[in-house]
Amino acid sequence: MIRVGINGYGTIGRRVADAVKLQDDMKVVGVVKTIPDYKARQAVEKGYRLFCVDAAGVDKFRRAGIAVDGVVDDLLNEVDVIVDCTPGDVGKTYREKYASFGRKAVFQGGEEADVADLSFVAQCNYEKAVGRKSVRVVSCNTTALCRVLNAVDQRFGVEKARVVIARRASDPEEASKGLIDAVVLDPVEIPSHHAEDVKTVLPHLDIVTMALKIPTTHMHLHSLLITLKDKASADDVRSILSETTRVKVVWKADGFKSTANVFEYGRESGRPRGDIYEAVVWGDSVRAEGREVYFFMGVHQEAIVVPENVDAIRALVGETPAEKSIKKTNATLKIS
Structure with missing residues (x-):
């Protein structure tokens, strides 16, 4: 014990x-x-x-x-x-x-x-x-990026990854931080720290990240643009992500159109506090053109x-x- x-x-x-x-x-x-x-x-x-x-x-x-x-x-x-x-x-x-x-x-x-x-x-x-x-x-964002990029890299090879992270402004209970009516560049400079943090786990990856804060509390949203070493179809990428532990692929047809839907899913599933431990990828967003792959990913910062x-x-x-x-x-x- x-x-x-x-x-x-x-x-x-x-x-x-x-x-x-x-x-x-x-x-x-x-x-x-x-x-x-x-x-x-x-x-x-x-x-x-x-x-x-x-x-x-x-x-x-x-x-x-x-x-x-x-x-x-x-x-x-x-x-x-x-x-x-x-x-x-x-x-x-x-x-x-x-x-x-x-x-x-x-x-x-x-x-x-x-x-x-x-x-x-x-x-x-x-x-x-x-x-x-x-x-x-x-961190939460680095954990999610490492999960999905490692899976894609193991199967197809990642030549480079470029990621835009829309970060929640605060956690739900952090009322002292107040409401904001702005999109805050966090940081103004590029890259954000997330890329270097990913490299502490996956040092061989060529990755650049940029981040901003938006007035929401429940999740971060990543936009990933990945150049592969080998060509892959959108279905190939979806298949790999679906098979990867702690990554969940969700679909518009099932009502997943926003981070709010994901959080509600956690609550209705009986998860403690509505927690989402997985990196959440919208299957409909996965697009592949030659060696280029794009998709959206949600990250529950409190739980992942x-x-x-x-x-x-x-x-x-x-x-x-x-x-x-x-x-x-x-x-x-x-x-x-």
């Missing part, structure tokens, strides 16, 4: 904790929270032990009537693997602490690549992560990296082969 701690119980941390709890070879030892809010109370209701950053945090939680079991150091004394789900750039401040306790660590894509031994996407480089001391699960975190834990411990881990994770999260 792999003993797992989660440092950070926000958008990703809550989902990772729930996913780990579903695994028959893992145990959630506890989660770290900084604010004694309703999320902390819900964590206790779910049976998770709470830990704080420091003694001052413990006092704050206890004054709020929320029981805690100690601080981060106490949690680290009890775990085999710590999953860092703290806000971007915070994880790096914990790197040395995790190492000093001799704990293997999983970081998130909000950190720079050098925070860990390896950038990780399960179906691309699981084997390279086996037995490492730390990995970084790449959750299965990667579960597989990353197993890879670090080094007792489960890639195919077995991915299959087990998919089954528990009901990814077909």
Whole structure:
């Protein structure tokens, strides 16, 4: 049984904790929270032990009537693997602490690549992560791009990929960021950071990305333009993507005409929080002309990296082969 701690119980941390709890070879030892809010109370209701950053945090939680079991150091004394789900750039401040306790660590894509031994996407480089001391699960957009580009590259070869990413402006609960009435170039310069992030997993790819923010909260939308090394038909590409794990091909005839339809599908399917763990490709959008391929892809930013975190834990411990881990994770999260 792999003993797992989660440092950070926000958008990703809550989902990772729930996913780990579903695994028959893992145990959630506890989660770290900084604010004694309703999320902390819900964590206790779910049976998770709470830990704080420091003694001052413990006092704050206890004054709020929320029981805690100690601080981060106490949690680290009890775990085999710590999953860092703290806000971007915070994880790096914990790197040395995790190492000093001799704990293997999983970081998130909000950190720079050098925070860990390896950038990780399960179906691309699981084997390279086996037995490492730390990995970084790449960002939501990078995870989706790696899944589909790796699949296409393995079958047809990718000469180059050019991607435009329309990013959601904020997560649904981030009301403090306010409403926007604009399309924001993010960044103004080209390329965006996503291309270099993809290369931390698939270093041989020739890829350029550009990104912008739009006033929506539920998903990102990618427009992919890929030049293949070998010719392929649209049906060939659809077939490969349909066969690729954690990629879902949807169709206009089934009512999928927007990201809202995808999110509604997740909710009506009984997924926790309506989560979509797959990279979603609109089958009708796939077009092939000679060696050129184009299609649209949706990315649920809150959920797509959750299965990667579960597989990353197993890879670090080094007792489960890639195919077995991915299959087990998919089954528990009901990814077909």
